[in-house]
Amino acid sequence: MERKPIVAIVGRPNVGKSTFVNRLVGARHSIVDDLPGVTRDRIYFDVEWQNKAFTVIDTGGIIPGDEDDIMVSIFDQAKLACEEAEKIIFLVDGKDGINPIDYDIANILRQSGKPVFVAVNKCDNPESLLMISDFYALALGEPIAISALHGSGGVGDLLELVTSDFKILEETEDDKRIKIAIVGRPNAGKSSIVNALLNADRVIVSDVSGTTRDSIDSHITYKDTDFTIVDTAGIRKKSKVDYGVEKFAVDRAIRSIRDCDIALLVIDAKEGISDQDKKISSIITESGKGLIVAINKWDLIEDKKANTINKFEKELAVDIPFLSFAPKIFISAVTKQRLGQIFEESVKVYEQCTKRISTGLLNKVINEAYALNPPTSFKGKRLKIYYITQAKTQPPTFILFVNNEELLKDSYKRYLENKLREAFGFFGTPIRISVRQRGEGKKNK
Numbered sequence: 001m002e003r004k005p006i007v008a009i010v011g012r013p014n015v016g017k018s019t020f021v022n023r024l025v026g027a028r029h030s031i032v033d034d035l036p037g038v039t040r041d042r043i044y045f046d047v048e049w050q051n052k053a054f055t056v057i058d059t060g061g062i063i064p065g066d067e068d069d070i071m072v073s074i075f076d077q078a079k080l081a082c083e084e085a086e087k088i089i090f091l092v093d094g095k096d097g098i099n100p101i102d103y104d105i106a107n108i109l110r111q112s113g114k115p116v117f118v119a120v121n122k123c124d125n126p127e128s129l130l131m132i133s134d135f136y137a138l139a140l141g142e143p144i145a146i147s148a149l150h151g152s153g154g155v156g157d158l159l160e161l162v163t164s165d166f167k168i169l170e171e172t173e174d175d176k177r178i179k180i181a182i183v184g185r186p187n188a189g190k191s192s193i194v195n196a197l198l199n200a201d202r203v204i205v206s207d208v209s210g211t212t213r214d215s216i217d218s219h220i221t222y223k224d225t226d227f228t229i230v231d232t233a234g235i236r237k238k239s240k241v242d243y244g245v246e247k248f249a250v251d252r253a254i255r256s257i258r259d260c261d262i263a264l265l266v267i268d269a270k271e272g273i274s275d276q277d278k279k280i281s282s283i284i285t286e287s288g289k290g291l292i293v294a295i296n297k298w299d300l301i302e303d304k305k306a307n308t309i310n311k312f313e314k315e316l317a318v319d320i321p322f323l324s325f326a327p328k329i330f331i332s333a334v335t336k337q338r339l340g341q342i343f344e345e346s347v348k349v350y351e352q353c354t355k356r357i358s359t360g361l362l363n364k365v366i367n368e369a370y371a372l373n374p375p376t377s378f379k380g381k382r383l384k385i386y387y388i389t390q391a392k393t394q395p396p397t398f399i400l401f402v403n404n405e406e407l408l409k410d411s412y413k414r415y416l417e418n419k420l421r422e423a424f425g426f427f428g429t430p431i432r433i434s435v436r437q438r439g440e441g442k443k444n445k
Helices: 017-025 068-086 100-114 133-139 155-162 190-198 244-260 275-287 308-317 340-353 360-371 410-424
Strands: 006-010 044-047 053-059 085-094 115-120 144-145 178-186 216-222 223-231 261-269 290-296 326-328 383-393 397-402 431-437
Touching: 006 017, 006 068, 017 044, 017 085, 017 100, 017 115, 017 397, 068 085, 068 100, 085 100, 085 155, 100 115, 100 133, 115 133, 115 155, 133 178, 133 275, 144 155, 178 190, 178 244, 178 340, 190 216, 190 223, 190 261, 244 275, 261 275, 261 340, 275 290, 275 410, 290 340, 326 340, 340 410, 360 383, 360 410, 410 431
Parallel strands: 006 053, 006 085, 085 115, 115 144, 178 223, 178 261, 261 290, 290 326, 397 431
Antiparallel strands: 044 053, 216 223, 383 397
């Protein structure tokens, strides 16, 4: 697949970069807030404009020379974005006018050797338009007035200049990458795992909880299999989530679960299993996604014995019993212990999630299960199972046709599910059984 051209969006904090990206993408993908420093990592989005396809990188607001650890990391990520990009859009604030920081950024961009386009944002009124000429002082060519918020001004002119030499890409096959969302509560080591998997500082890692706020996609190939790794914000209890930026970040993480093929639930081995781990597990299973449990920071567990892993697995089975189907791996992002198992298990789980079983085999297993353990009668009536068939995959979903859906109790439904797992595996994936009365089309959700 031919790589799309990349355009980096850079500028000081709060000039409207994420608003501009949202305008380009056509949806509220980037988190937008009035607080400086909301976008911290470099975030990639695919854009189509006038039949030309390219990728934009939304970067954090940079302040050259700021020695704050987070600001230094943001600056480093922005520099990496510029190195990766073919072209750079330098966004400045037309409402506030030129700023000393703009001069510092302009000097850095000139050294990149990349084509730079100065976009003067927030030109929503005649007064701001009068200030356009000031930005010639940046010595980066003709500034273009735009309004990212309203989509007015010279947005079209800007894009025409930026994409003038971009090719129209032909349609390609559907992306066949296995998409893994790295999820968990804050500071469990999700970003460290991503960096270790990619063998690069792809995302910002900090000891401060809540550093990752956007869901970030990275691509990697492992043993001839292509993966997309999605780093997400830590998911805290609703009562502890502030409205605004953090809420959007948590919502984004939950959407990443719903959009992925497999969720890697990261649990902090030192902290142990928390109520929030249980909640996140529920979100994953309710979304019908493949699931792998990664117990991270295993290198920090002292005095490990032969049965230490077994002991932790037993605790997990007690605390979160409905995760019995999920494989567990004990890893360390720091030492890279067993990290390869993430990819290996993901391939296996994906195969299970997408597995289809013939109607004949399904009915053989269900009929044998029924004969071995018939359901008890209820008010003189007994459940009859006519047949079962698979309706879909991801998750494997089955339709069970019976004489009376009210006679199928939850306990017996779980019994049938266990028999399906015994016969066909389905490890790493939830399975669903929908019940219909024969000829009536009723469905028990």
